[in-house]
Amino acid sequence: MSQSQYLKMLEREINRINKKIDLKILQGEGYRREARDHKLLLRKVRYHTRRGLVNRLVTLFFRTPIHA
Numbered sequence: 001m002s003q004s005q006y007l008k009m010l011e012r013e014i015n016r017i018n019k020k021i022d023l024k025i026l027q028g029e030g031y032r033r034e035a036r037d038h039k040l041l042l043r044k045v046r047y048h049t050r051r052g053l054v055n056r057l058v059t060l061f062f063r064t065p066i067h068a
Contacts, residue, residue, distance in 0.1 A: 007048060014041050 001009075017038045024031040 003048060007045060010041055010045050010048075014038060014045070017041070 017034050021031045021034045021038065024034065
């Protein structure tokens with residue numbers, strides 16, 4: 001599975017959990033388990049989409065000037 005496929009799968013799962021949480025909120029039920037799962041999935045997405053320090057510094061210093 002490629003990284004983009006994995007991220008899309010995570011996004012679909014997050015959306016599914018969001019819908020479940022919304023439904024439970026409307027019904028007045030607890031949603032602690034779903035909130036925990038949602039948090040873990042977001043952490044996975046952030047881990048796989050983060051950029052390294054060197055990459056951020058290169059982008060910062062070598063980008064084209066705004067007023068060029």
